[in-house]
Amino acid sequence: MAKPVSIEVWNPNGKYRVVSTKPMPGTRWINLLIQQDCRVEICTQKKTILSVEDIIQLIGDKCDGVIGQLTEDWGEELFKALSRAGGKAFSNMAVGYNNVDVNVATKYGVAVGNTPGVLTETTAELAASLTLAAARRIVEADEFMRAGLYDGWLPHLFVGNLLKGQTVGVIGAGRIGSAYARMMVEGFKMNLIYFDLYQSTRLEKFVTAYGEFLKANGEKPVTWKRASSMDEVLQQADIISLHPVLDKTTYHLVNKERLSKMKKEAILINCSRGPVIDEAALVDHLRENPMFRVGLDVFEDEPYMKPGLSEMKNAIVVPHIASASKWTREGMATLAALNVLGKIKGYPVWFDANRVEPFLNENAPPPAASPSIVNAKALGLPVSKL
Ligand SMILES: NC(=O)C1=CN([C@@H]2O[C@H](COP(=O)(O)OP(=O)(O)OC[C@H]3O[C@@H](n4cnc5c(N)ncnc54)[C@H](O)[C@@H]3O)[C@@H](O)[C@H]2O)C=CC1
Numbered sequence: 001m002a003k004p005v006s007i008e009v010w011n012p013n014g015k016y017r018v019v020s021t022k023p024m025p026g027t028r029w030i031n032l033l034i035q036q037d038c039r040v041e042i043c044t045q046k047k048t049i050l051s052v053e054d055i056i057q058l059i060g061d062k063c064d065g066v067i068g069q070l071t072e073d074w075g076e077e078l079f080k081a082l083s084r085a086g087g088k089a090f091s092n093m094a095v096g097y098n099n100v101d102v103n104v105a106t107k108y109g110v111a112v113g114n115t116p117g118v119l120t121e122t123t124a125e126l127a128a129s130l131t132l133a134a135a136r137r138i139v140e141a142d143e144f145m146r147a148g149l150y151d152g153w154l155p156h157l158f159v160g161n162l163l164k165g166q167t168v169g170v171i172g173a174g175r176i177g178s179a180y181a182r183m184m185v186e187g188f189k190m191n192l193i194y195f196d197l198y199q200s201t202r203l204e205k206f207v208t209a210y211g212e213f214l215k216a217n218g219e220k221p222v223t224w225k226r227a228s229s230m231d232e233v234l235q236q237a238d239i240i241s242l243h244p245v246l247d248k249t250t251y252h253l254v255n256k257e258r259l260s261k262m263k264k265e266a267i268l269i270n271c272s273r274g275p276v277i278d279e280a281a282l283v284d285h286l287r288e289n290p291m292f293r294v295g296l297d298v299f300e301d302e303p304y305m306k307p308g309l310s311e312m313k314n315a316i317v318v319p320h321i322a323s324a325s326k327w328t329r330e331g332m333a334t335l336a337a338l339n340v341l342g343k344i345k346g347y348p349v350w351f352d353a354n355r356v357e358p359f360l361n362e363n364a365p366p367p368a369a370s371p372s373i374v375n376a377k378a379l380g381l382p383v384s385k386l
């Protein structure tokens with residue numbers, strides 16, 4: 001029998017019981033739920049990753065909806081427990097939902113929400129930060145300074161890579177991949193090569209227009225290319241940033257063979273999901289190719305790193321913080337809460353999950369809709385016409 005989990009209760013007399021498996025940033029999400037007659041229970045247990053048993057306890061006998069986290073395993077056991085408690089709504093506080101078995105949720109009639117859009121720029125900015133940190137060896141140089149090793153300027157000290165005029169490769173040019181590509185093209189005048197299952201016409205138009213602007217100003221124009229294979233990106237790019245969803249097609253997308261196709265001095269960035277890279281193969285590659293560098297926000301067996309990774313000077317590692325700006329995290333909490341609330345209240349699903357701004361305006365009430373429900377079609381949920 002699992003130990004009881006500690007909770008904090010808001011609006012105890014609310015009609016609908018909504019559970020959040022973690023305290024989330026800001027208070028707007030709590031207020032929005034309370035205003036719509038929800039009793040909000042927040043798990044305050046001092047345990048980073050809750051087990052399935054912990055969450056089953058939190059769900060209890062009566063629960064209308066749950067806001068959960070990407071570290072939790074939302075499969076048969078949890079959706080069965082939620083459905084048994086009368087629950088019809090779940091939302092991840094994340095855009096990625098590879099921790100959720102959506103088919104199982106649909107089987108139990110539970111809507112699954114996620115939080116797209118609000119974290120696009122924040123996540124892309126972290127990918128750009130890791131790119132710069134790796135290119136200019138900022139972490140190594142910082143460690144060197146703190147160790148008291150600096151005894152004067154030297155021509156060879158921490159020489160890194162210039163980005164201007166080089167080629168940035170993006171794998172998965174969706175919301176975040178495209179935002180990152182634009183930052184690198186516009187900010188550093190890099191040429192773009194990308195691979196995605198779909199064409200990103202908006203991104204291509206942006207690079208074309210920026211190239212024309214540069215040309216009109218007497219500068220060398222930037223260029224873009226949509227690669228016909230991922231290998232083309234790996235072979236041609238100087239910087240490669242991974243932004244696909246994690247699914248069966250992207251598991252170990254970057255493996256030993258693909259690493260060997262990349263330039264010896266390339267930089268690889270991963271702010272998507274850890275298993276997109278075969279991390280053990282990456283450690284070997286880093287060891288054998290000291291000029292190859294990586295910037296990683298995500299890991300194959302989070303919270304752990306594969307043996308050897310933490311010793312590699314040519315790796316920069318941060319703990320899954322890509323969406324960690326205050327505005328974004330508060331917005332994610334709001335979107336997740338409104339996903340759950342919308343289903344409980346029988347609201348329709350917002351017509352475009354890429355345009356969630358109206359839900360984030362603190363000075364106006366949010367639309368009466370769930371911002372983003374990934375199994376809306378499968379459940380036959382109505383769509384907002386606003
Ligand atoms: N590190 C972090 O904190 C964060 C990580 N993420 C991760 O980033 C992912 C992407 O987020 P968004 O850009 O909002 O999603 P998105 O759905 O807009 O973009 C994903 C893109 O990947 C492409 N794709 C899918 N399979 C592919 C394949 N086999 N090869 C190449 N491209 C493929 C899709 O066509 C799509 O354009 C999320 O699913 C999540 O896992 C998102 C936010 C924060």
Ligand SMILES: O=C(O)C(=O)CO
Nearest residue numbers: 093094095096119323
């Ligand atoms: O949203 C996601 O998918 C994350 O990884 C955390 O922001």
